[in-house]
Amino acid sequence: MTPNHHLDDATVLSYSAGALPAALAVVASVHLERCAACRTRLLDADQIGGVLLQQQRVDTPAEDARAAMLVLLDAEPAVEPPAPPADIVEEHDPDRLPSALHPWFGNSMRALRWRRVAPGVQRILASGIGGGDLMLLRIAPGSKLPLHSHGGNELTMILDGAYDDMLGHFGPGDVADLDGETNHQPVTSPGVPCICVAATDAPLVFSGWVARTLQPLFGF
Amino acid sequence: MMDSDQAVAEVAPFRAKRVVAPPVSNAAPDAQYWSIQMSAVSAQRDRASFMRIYDHFAPRLQRYLRNLGVPESMADELVQEALLTLWRKAAMFDPARASLATWLYRVARNLYIDHVRRQPHWLPIQEGLDRIDHVESARLDSQPESSFDQDILKQAIDRLPPVQAKLVRMCYLESKSHSEISAELQMPLGSVKSSLRRAFAKLQVSMRAPR
Numbered sequence A: 001m002t003p004n005h006h007l008d009d010a011t012v013l014s015y016s017a018g019a020l021p022a023a024l025a026v027v028a029s030v031h032l033e034r035c036a037a038c039r040t041r042l043l044d045a046d047q048i049g050g051v052l053l054q055q056q057r058v059d060t061p062a063e064d065a066r067a068a069m070l071v072l073l074d075a076e077p078a079v080e081p082p083a084p085p086a087d088i089v090e091e092h093d094p095d096r097l098p099s100a101l102h103p104w105f106g107n108s109m110r111a112l113r114w115r116r117v118a119p120g121v122q123r124i125l126a127s128g129i130g131g132g133d134l135m136l137l138r139i140a141p142g143s144k145l146p147l148h149s150h151g152g153n154e155l156t157m158i159l160d161g162a163y164d165d166m167l168g169h170f171g172p173g174d175v176a177d178l179d180g181e182t183n184h185q186p187v188t189s190p191g192v193p194c195i196c197v198a199a200t201d202a203p204l205v206f207s208g209w210v211a212r213t214l215q216p217l218f219g220f
Numbered sequence B: 001m002m003d004s005d006q007a008v009a010e011v012a013p014f015r016a017k018r019v020v021a022p023p024v025s026n027a028a029p030d031a032q033y034w035s036i037q038m039s040a041v042s043a044q045r046d047r048a049s050f051m052r053i054y055d056h057f058a059p060r061l062q063r064y065l066r067n068l069g070v071p072e073s074m075a076d077e078l079v080q081e082a083l084l085t086l087w088r089k090a091a092m093f094d095p096a097r098a099s100l101a102t103w104l105y106r107v108a109r110n111l112y113i114d115h116v117r118r119q120p121h122w123l124p125i126q127e128g129l130d131r132i133d134h135v136e137s138a139r140l141d142s143q144p145e146s147s148f149d150q151d152i153l154k155q156a157i158d159r160l161p162p163v164q165a166k167l168v169r170m171c172y173l174e175s176k177s178h179s180e181i182s183a184e185l186q187m188p189l190g191s192v193k194s195s196l197r198r199a200f201a202k203l204q205v206s207m208r209a210p211r
């Protein structure tokens, strides 16, 4: 299935530049794994990096550095090591989490150990990521999340289920790439829980009285 | 800028004879020139071609990493690591997809994120994305012809309005996040992102321009 909601151009650019905070980069990677359109835009962004690399002003390399490089080549085996076998992925295994999430949450959806943080909302927070917060959220079907806006960047990708908000309908593979100016109120679709992976690079700023309600949800 | 053929020939005279590269002209080497050097490296393990790539790109990679704040000795190591990766994986290089500069940029950026930013999961994720792209381009009947001209993109970068140019450089050459740029320039986060979007859109237009 081809996603309908994609990474923001500014996000793609920063991903290519290696400048995206770690938590946001994980969610972007999950989307890139399944979105050819965004991979094409990433290649465009990498080409910009290539030209900027070319433009670096430099001197001729030192003779001793060249000699050291040749010594390293001598130490290389004559025959290229065989390429590692391609990752065999069962395409439609609904239990398998995307590979970019394995280091943080394991590889099985069923094995996840959810913790309730608000009525109808469960969460798992990744630990030790540095550079923002990364979490899985599981929201009961037909839930209306309190209205909120974002203090910084927030990137969310749906893994299962769906929700609707002012930006449209979000199903599996779709990303919501939001900054501080978005004020939205997702409503999850009926049927199955909405499971998504979300990352922020700054504490969420909530509008009005809902702040207290949401504090336990996002841990601030 | 540099012609290191002689120096290489002294190191490996028996290999220098097999060089298939065209004579080095005074013009800056273009993408096709690098593509020819890369085929010599991958097909014949040609050291002279490798050292031409080294002489051009090693100092640039070094400068790129130093600008990112990598200490000199570590930058030296990462440059060697990047060039060794090129030696080992030369067969993976596909000139129809990306220029050699772009390919090396990715390798160096990945090493930077892995070694300096210490995101140990970045490399396997990037290798995974590479594999997906390889499977995909192998499945396509005809390779998409790279309609991309580095010179046109370079000119488009040079023509960016000053603020957009500054933001693009802060992203790529200082590895600053949107929030960091926003704080440093006292510019609202939304404006940082919309300026970057506009810059990217312009540069993409230049990449799609007919030659």
Ligand SMILES: [Zn+2]
Residues within 6 Å of the ligand: A003, A005, A006, A007, A031, A035, A036, A037, A038, A039
């Ligand atoms: Zn996409």
